[in-house]
Amino acid sequence: MALDIKSRKPLIIAGPCSAETREQTLSTMCALAATGKVDVLRAGVWKPRTKPGMFEGMGVEALPWLVEAREQTGLPIAVEVANARHVESALKFDIDILWLGARTTSNPFSTQEVAEALRGTEKPVLVKNPMSADLELWIGAVERLQKCDIKNIGLIHRGFSGYGVKEYRNSPMWHIPLEAKRRMPELPMFCDPSHICGNRVRLFDVAQQAADLDFNGVMMESHCSPDTAWSDASQQITPDALSAMLDRIQWRATESQSVAYQNSIDELRGMIDRLDNEVFDLLARRMLAADNIGRIKRENNVMILQSNRWNEVVARVQATATKHGLSAEFVATVLEAIHIESINHQNRVMREE
Numbered sequence: 001m002a003l004d005i006k007s008r009k010p011l012i013i014a015g016p017c018s019a020e021t022r023e024q025t026l027s028t029m030c031a032l033a034a035t036g037k038v039d040v041l042r043a044g045v046w047k048p049r050t051k052p053g054m055f056e057g058m059g060v061e062a063l064p065w066l067v068e069a070r071e072q073t074g075l076p077i078a079v080e081v082a083n084a085r086h087v088e089s090a091l092k093f094d095i096d097i098l099w100l101g102a103r104t105t106s107n108p109f110s111t112q113e114v115a116e117a118l119r120g121t122e123k124p125v126l127v128k129n130p131m132s133a134d135l136e137l138w139i140g141a142v143e144r145l146q147k148c149d150i151k152n153i154g155l156i157h158r159g160f161s162g163y164g165v166k167e168y169r170n171s172p173m174w175h176i177p178l179e180a181k182r183r184m185p186e187l188p189m190f191c192d193p194s195h196i197c198g199n200r201v202r203l204f205d206v207a208q209q210a211a212d213l214d215f216n217g218v219m220m221e222s223h224c225s226p227d228t229a230w231s232d233a234s235q236q237i238t239p240d241a242l243s244a245m246l247d248r249i250q251w252r253a254t255e256s257q258s259v260a261y262q263n264s265i266d267e268l269r270g271m272i273d274r275l276d277n278e279v280f281d282l283l284a285r286r287m288l289a290a291d292n293i294g295r296i297k298r299e300n301n302v303m304i305l306q307s308n309r310w311n312e313v314v315a316r317v318q319a320t321a322t323k324h325g326l327s328a329e330f331v332a333t334v335l336e337a338i339h340i341e342s343i344n345h346q347n348r349v350m351r352e353e
């Protein structure tokens with residue numbers, strides 16, 4: 001009977017980034033199972049590393065350790081597979097859950113190879129988001145699996161890579177997993193706070209946010225001796241620390257039947273609907289003004305883009321909006337969208353016969 005990854009919510013997947021030795025694998029996994037809060041044990045045995053010479057996983061040698069951990073704990077085991085050879089070995093050891101890593105999802109050739117090697121499997125297959133913020137590539141990987149008659153599919157949000165010093169190792173860009181949930185509502189969505197954060201500081205906040213965004217569970221890296229881990233040392237936490245964190249995460253209800261709640265929420269939602277209407281009425285009026293600007297620019301043969309004027313607009317709006325508690329990032333995003341729409345309007349007017 002294949003494991004149902006959808007019905008248990010939250011589903012907690014935890015384990016070391018990599019299986020390093022038999023002792024490290026068993027002591028970490030037994031400690032995780034002993035918390036009684038973990039549903040699935042994870043470990044990487046093939047590690048896709050950015051640079052050659054880094055620890056690339058113990059390979060097939062580690063699979064019997066995982067089988068032993070399963071026997072000792074009674075918990076299912078999850079492993080990353082990135083090519084047909086990996087799949088063949090994982091299936092030989094009857095690994096319970098397979099996942100495609102971010103680098104595999106990024107590469108249609110690899111995804112196709114794994115999908116074909118897994119053809120028809122009833123085992124759950126979890127698909128991490130690709131490295132870049134490319135929703136279609138993520139959906140494409142799911143479609144490749146579905147075309148190979150794989151039905152028990154789940155998604156893992158592990159954040160998106162970027163350049164330079166960043167707040168997160170991989171930016172969460174929550175709107176992308178939310179859009180993925182909207183496009184593929186039948187698939188459970190899990191969050192991987194470990195690879196989003198890259199350190200221990202915000203693990204709880206990211207996991208809590210996932211819980212509040214109706215995710216089905218989390219995949220967390222945990223190691224019996226995190227600081228000495230052979231991969232991803234800075235983001236792993238001990239089984240004890242994980243247990244304490246899992247106690248703190250609140251998996252709230254989707255609804256409340258309380259009459260007082262229903263009344264207040266209805267009133268507030270009514271207010272939001274009215275405000276949204278006003279916001280878009282104002283934006284429409286703003287675009288009518290842009291159309292008129294387009295007309296006089298055309299009559300006077302003046303080009304659309306006026307960088308200095310736009311810089312002034314941005315500075316003025318930023319100064320007042322941040323005073324109202326709106327984040328600079330939000331204001332910049334909204335202004336950028338308004339600017340593009342305004343330019344499109346002026347463009348249309350300029351081209352009118």
Ligand code: PEP
Pocket residue numbers: 017044048100101102103128158192195
């Ligand atoms: C991992 O889970 O250890 C891993 C390599 O993750 P990702 O594919 O998200 O980088």
Ligand code: MN
Pocket residue numbers: 017018221231232
């Ligand atoms: Mn890792």
